Amino acid sequence: MSEWTPDISRLREFDDEEWLRVERAFCGRLMAYVSRRVADAQAREDIVQEAFLGAVRGIDSFDPVYTFEQYLFGICRNRAIDHLRRRNAVGAGQPVDSSESLPGMDDLAVEEDTPSQVVHGTDLADQGHELLVGVLREWVQETWQQGEFKRLCVIEALFALGRRNRDVWEGFGLRDETAVAGIKFRALKRMRELALRRDSTGQLLGAMADATGDAQTRLDLDVARAWREGRVSCPARYWLARRDAGTLEEGPRSFVAFHLEETACSLCQANLDDLGQAREGDLDPLIERMRASTVQYLRSRAHGSADGA
Ligand SMILES: [Zn+2]
Incomplete structure (x- = not known):
């Protein structure tokens, strides 16, 4: 039982089928991540959509020492910080929305050590x-x-x-x-x-x-x-799924519990949230919009290179 991971070389060739598989596979967990941090439902969708587009644009700088999932979460986290920063800038002095229980921008910025850009190092x-x-x-x-x-x-x-x-x-x-x-x-x-x-x-x-x-x-x-x-x-997602289903034996269960509770790992927490959701096509409209914007971007690239531009 192993988890699907995309073929990076296909992604770098801007293979739209592979990118659409990525969106379908990772949309839920990114949404779960953003949902814990951003109160506005529309903004959440925008952030996830921007994150995927950013992933397409930046794929050449992806460093394979990290996992593809880390790469996506790193970009998504930056988009969420951008959003909170903008909201703080325009919203100063205004009543706060229902986000009081959510962490603020400063918490998000310091909550983890993930490099802000998971890019290939040279020195x-x-x-x-x-x-x-x-x-x-x-x-x-x-x-x-x-x-x-x-x-x-x-x-x-x-x-x-x-x-x-x-x-x-x-x-x-x-x-x-x-x-x-x-x-x-x-x-x-x-x-x-x-x-x-x-x-x-x-x-x-x-x-x-x-x-x-x-x-x-x-x-x-x-x-x-x-x-x-x-x-x-970070345990692979299927270990989290087994924990969720209560089928994990004592050894791995003790470690997974320690990892989740003591390190408060946001990436694993997002996966766990996503696994616990009964997704009944609720993300389909978003995935469809992302598909449209991704395909548009990929076509513009193909067009640009055909022109030699
Ligand atoms: Zn983790």
């Missing part, structure tokens, strides 16, 4: 960061397959939440804080092995360590940033 530091994201994702997968969910929770607590060893051990039923230090030590050791496999010359890892005299501290910081920005621990 050595960017490449090192990308390497780390890939390594961490691999480590998460490996640990998940080994059924080591407590280890996964501990590392998530340290890297995603920035908790300290002494704040973590009791909550996970560990002996003491040296047990946490041991888990972290072994995890970093394994991550380094995985990194060397991808970077056999050691050039990128070396560049990262050189940036400061204290290589260990530096690596810790880089790992924590890559963990958060890469969203390396």
